[in-house]
Amino acid sequence: MSDSGEFDLIANYFTHRWPSRDDVVLGIGDDAAILTPAENSQLVIATDTMVADVHFDQQTPARAIGHKIAAVNLSDLAAMGAEPAWLSLALTLPKVDEEWLNGFSHGLREICEYYDCQLIGGDTTKGPLSVTVTAHGFVPADHALRRDQAKPGDWIYVTGTLGDAGLALAAQQQRVQISDAHYRRVLERLYFPTPRVAIGQSLRDIASSAIDVSDGLLADLRHILKASNVGARLAVDELPLSMALTESVNEEQAIQFALTSGDDYELCFTVPESKRGVFDTLMSRHPAKPTCIGRLTNEPHKIRLEHDGERWQGQLEQHGYEHFRTA
């Protein structure tokens, strides 16, 4: 069979028994999809690409790649407070590998099922392995979370725990030695991140800004500081750390992982003092309960790190956290 004929068959992996939604008039199979956006809503759209040997290595299971490319896009929607609806996929493959396609489509479909998303279209081409997903979601008109509305005095929160994905990568590259049990746990976080979709939506009328932690807390918080023209004071002893992280490295290293390693896909957001009571009640029983880690200041773009109220410098060079990034 010719290459193009083989590549035509790929569509079968992405259509059989996948979730479908009422707002999709026409999905995969025509030149383009036809969709009915929800009334009184705004469309929120995000795109992310993952390239082999840049964003993941050859040992990454295909199912993890399928999960993660969808999860990182939904994480961006979560950071906007949006409800996910539709995904489209662009897939570049060196060859038609049925086992890989099975795993990849399985990982992607699991996310679509969990978040009630429909895959509405895609394209496959031959070339070096690379996957791109565009996620479409809705937010009630003018209620999206943004980066540019934070004010001095707002409290800074983060969901879940930080630094686990970075620890997994460090262990994989043998930069740190960790136990098998901890490795399994953090590898799960690197391969199968959980987008904080529900929390993102519940923050809509509460948070003054939000971002997802893809490049590391300091790097991502800086985007909020820049967009809102504020500074931040962070209590490094308040950073939420997993047992896997605290039992694998010393305190200073754990803080460094939490501040500078990427790929955690938690949400970092700010809450004004006036909304704090409502917020704490709302979040008290949430499984990924957000932790308050500091407060915004009126010193534009400055981040001051404190440990027990004292200035903390650690081993962080002023701009030296780039090399902790996972790619």
Ligand SMILES: [Mg+2]
């Ligand atoms: Mg983002």
